[in-house]
Amino acid sequence: MMDYLLTDEQKMIQELTRKIADEKIRPVAAKYDAKEEFPWPVIKVLAESDLFAIFVPEQYGGTGGSVLDLCIATEELSRACGSIAVCYAASALGTIPIVLFGNDEQNKKYLPDLAKGKKIAAFAVTEPEAGSDASAIKTTAVKKGDHYVLNGTKHFITNGGEAETYVVIAMTDKSKGARGASAFIIEKGTPGFTFGKKEEKLGIRSSSTRELIFTDCKVPKENLLAKEGMGFIVTMRTFDKSRPGVAAQALGIAQGALDHAVKYARERVQFGKPISSFQGIQWMIADMATEVEAARALVYAVARTIDAGNGSVSKESAMAKLFASDVAMKVTTDAVQIFGGYGYMRDYPVEKYMRDAKITQIYEGTNQIQRNIIALQIIKELAK
Amino acid sequence: MNIIVCIKQVPETTEVRINPETNTLIRDGVKSIINPFDMYAIEEGVRLKEKFGGKVMVVTMGPPQAEAALKEAIAMGADEGILVSDRAFAGSDTWATSYTLSSAIKKIGKEFGSYDVILCGKQASDGDTAQVGPGISTHLDIPQVTYVKKIEEIKDSIARVERMTEEGFDIVEVHLPVLFTVVKEINEPRIPSLKGMMRAKSAKIISWSAKDMNCDPDNLGLNGSPTKVVKIFTPPPKVGGQILQGEPDVVAGKIIALLKDDIL
Structure with a gap:
C-alpha cells in the first residue's frame, strides 16, 4: 500500500467510510440498483456519522474539511457502490457553491442543516439544450421588486426531487450570454417549483436524476448567490x-x-x-x-x-x-x-x-x- | 441518569490460540476489538443518556493497549473512559475480575457521583463464562438482571425490562441502581461519528491501579482467583459412530434395539 501521508483526521475519515461501506452499503447496493430506489436509510447513516459535515466550515457546524477529505470519503463509499456514493457527493456539489459564495446570512441559514445531513443539496445547471454549452441556458430569472421570478426547466439533476436545497443557475440578462447568468438558492416546496421526469439510467441507478420545473417561481432576492451575472x-x-x-x-x-x-x-x-x-x-x-x-x-x-x-x-x-x-x-x-x-x-x-x-x-x-x-x-x- | 458500561477487549478471531505452558490466551498478532456483546451495552448506555441525560462512563480492566477500546466507546458517544490496569491483576479469573471492576465502580461512584445503571455484555467472546457481570453486582450488593433484551421503562427509580429466556421472555421490575447484562437483540450498535472519533482521539483516558482503588491484594489476580486452570486442551474429535440407513420405521426399530442392547 502506498503511503499518501494522510493526516490522522483523514485516516479517521477513511476508516469510518470504509466501515460504513462494508457494513451498510455492500449488503444493499445491488438491491437499490435493481429497484432504482433512493438509498435514504444509508444516507441517514452517513448523516449520523457526520460525513455531510466534511465539506462545511466549522463555524457552520461542519468539520471544515478539505477537498482531499471529501475525496477520501467518496472513494471509500464508491468502492462499495458508486451510485450511493454519488447521492452523497452530489450533496457536496450542491453545498460547495453556498460555502464558496454564500454571505454570512445565507451560510447561517442553509449550511448547518446541510452539515448535519438533515437536508441534502443539489446543483442545477444542465438543461435539455445546455449540456457542455452552459451559456445556452434558457431558464430565466426576472427581478420584480424584492424577488426574482424563475421560468424554465433543468434536467438530469442529480438528487433532484430528493434534495431540499438547490442551487440553480438562471439567466438574469440574456443579452450578456454567459455573463448574464446568476445563481439562486431555492428550497423544495417553493411555489412554482416542481419536479418532472425521473430518468431511468444505465448506471448509478439508485441515485435520483430528475427534471426541475420552474413556473413563475418567486424566489426572494436574498436567495441570490454572489451577485447578478456571476452564475x-x-x-x-x-x-x-x-x-x-x-x-x-x-x-x-x-x-x-x-x-x-x-x-x-x-x-x-x-x-x-x-x-x-x-x-x-x-x-x-x-x-x-x-x-x-x-x-x-x-x-x-x-x-x-x-x-x-x-x-x-x-x-x-x-x-x-x-x-x-x-x-x-x-x-x-x-x-x-x-x-x-x-x-x-x-x-x-x-x-x-x-x-x-x-x-x-x-x-x-x-x-x-x-x-x-x-x-x-x-x-x-x-x-x- | 449516570450509566456505567463495563467492556472487555478481546482478540478478533473465532480461533483463539492458547499457550499450553501458561494456559493463557496468545494475543500476539491478533487484532483486538471490543467484545461484540459489549457493543450492545455501550449502545444501550448511549441511548439511555440520550433519553434521560446524564453521563456514560466506560470501564475496562486490561493492559494499557485496552485504551483503544475505551476510545472506540467514546467515539460512539460515551463521555469518559476508565482503564483499570495493574500487573497485580494478571491471572484474574471471573471472581477476581468482578472484584476489581466493582472496586473501580465504587471509585467512580465517589468521584463522579452516584450511578443508576451498570451495563455489561452477556458474556465475552473469548472466555464465554457470562460470570463477570453477575459477579460485579454481587460484589456491589445491587440487583442484577441478566440477558436483558429490552429496557421498557425507567421511572421513579424502578426499571422494567424484558429478560430473554429459552422459552420467550420475562418482564422484570427492579430497583435502581441495577446491573444489566444485555443480549444482541436489545439494539443495533451505531457506527461511530466523525466528530465522536475526533473527540475520542483527544480524550484523556483515566487510568487506575490497584492502589488507586484501595484494593485488597488478596482479592486480586491469581491470589484472588479461586479458579485454577490446570490444563487447557482441544477436545479430541469424536470418532466412530454409526450411520443407519433405510426406511424411517425400520431405522427407528434398529435405534431402539441398539440403545437397549449396546448403550444402556
Whole structure:
C-alpha cells in the first residue's frame, strides 16, 4: 500500500467510510440498483456519522474539511457502490457553491442543516439544450421588486426531487450570454417549483436524476448567490472544487472492481488451477492495479493543490477527473472480462461497477470538455 | 441518569490460540476489538443518556493497549473512559475480575457521583463464562438482571425490562441502581461519528491501579482467583459412530434395539 501521508483526521475519515461501506452499503447496493430506489436509510447513516459535515466550515457546524477529505470519503463509499456514493457527493456539489459564495446570512441559514445531513443539496445547471454549452441556458430569472421570478426547466439533476436545497443557475440578462447568468438558492416546496421526469439510467441507478420545473417561481432576492451575472463563475469555481470528487468516485469504483476481480481470480479454478496463476490474468491485474494507483496519486495530489489554495486549479482538476474516469471505465471493463461469463450476469457484482463507471466520463463536464479545459490552459500559460 | 458500561477487549478471531505452558490466551498478532456483546451495552448506555441525560462512563480492566477500546466507546458517544490496569491483576479469573471492576465502580461512584445503571455484555467472546457481570453486582450488593433484551421503562427509580429466556421472555421490575447484562437483540450498535472519533482521539483516558482503588491484594489476580486452570486442551474429535440407513420405521426399530442392547 502506498503511503499518501494522510493526516490522522483523514485516516479517521477513511476508516469510518470504509466501515460504513462494508457494513451498510455492500449488503444493499445491488438491491437499490435493481429497484432504482433512493438509498435514504444509508444516507441517514452517513448523516449520523457526520460525513455531510466534511465539506462545511466549522463555524457552520461542519468539520471544515478539505477537498482531499471529501475525496477520501467518496472513494471509500464508491468502492462499495458508486451510485450511493454519488447521492452523497452530489450533496457536496450542491453545498460547495453556498460555502464558496454564500454571505454570512445565507451560510447561517442553509449550511448547518446541510452539515448535519438533515437536508441534502443539489446543483442545477444542465438543461435539455445546455449540456457542455452552459451559456445556452434558457431558464430565466426576472427581478420584480424584492424577488426574482424563475421560468424554465433543468434536467438530469442529480438528487433532484430528493434534495431540499438547490442551487440553480438562471439567466438574469440574456443579452450578456454567459455573463448574464446568476445563481439562486431555492428550497423544495417553493411555489412554482416542481419536479418532472425521473430518468431511468444505465448506471448509478439508485441515485435520483430528475427534471426541475420552474413556473413563475418567486424566489426572494436574498436567495441570490454572489451577485447578478456571476452564475457562470459560481459554476466554474464549484466544478473546480467538485471535479476531484467525481475523480474520487471513479477511483473508488475502479478500486472496488479490482478488489472483486483479484478475489475472483484466486477462487476461480479452470484447467485445474486458479485463473490467477495464468500470466494473461496476472498481467491484466498488474495493469489495472498500476492504473488505479496512478489515478489515486493524481487525484490526491490535485486535491492537495486545491486545498493549498494556490491560484487557478481548473487544469489540474480536469486532469484528475479525466484520468480517473478513463481508468475506471477500463478497469471495470477488464474486471468483467476476468469474471468471464459470470461477470456479465447480475448475480455477480462487477457488471454494476462497469455500468456505474460510465457516467464518470460524462458528467460534470464530459472528458472531451476536460481536455478542452486542459489544453486551453496549457496554451494560455505558454503564451504568457 | 449516570450509566456505567463495563467492556472487555478481546482478540478478533473465532480461533483463539492458547499457550499450553501458561494456559493463557496468545494475543500476539491478533487484532483486538471490543467484545461484540459489549457493543450492545455501550449502545444501550448511549441511548439511555440520550433519553434521560446524564453521563456514560466506560470501564475496562486490561493492559494499557485496552485504551483503544475505551476510545472506540467514546467515539460512539460515551463521555469518559476508565482503564483499570495493574500487573497485580494478571491471572484474574471471573471472581477476581468482578472484584476489581466493582472496586473501580465504587471509585467512580465517589468521584463522579452516584450511578443508576451498570451495563455489561452477556458474556465475552473469548472466555464465554457470562460470570463477570453477575459477579460485579454481587460484589456491589445491587440487583442484577441478566440477558436483558429490552429496557421498557425507567421511572421513579424502578426499571422494567424484558429478560430473554429459552422459552420467550420475562418482564422484570427492579430497583435502581441495577446491573444489566444485555443480549444482541436489545439494539443495533451505531457506527461511530466523525466528530465522536475526533473527540475520542483527544480524550484523556483515566487510568487506575490497584492502589488507586484501595484494593485488597488478596482479592486480586491469581491470589484472588479461586479458579485454577490446570490444563487447557482441544477436545479430541469424536470418532466412530454409526450411520443407519433405510426406511424411517425400520431405522427407528434398529435405534431402539441398539440403545437397549449396546448403550444402556
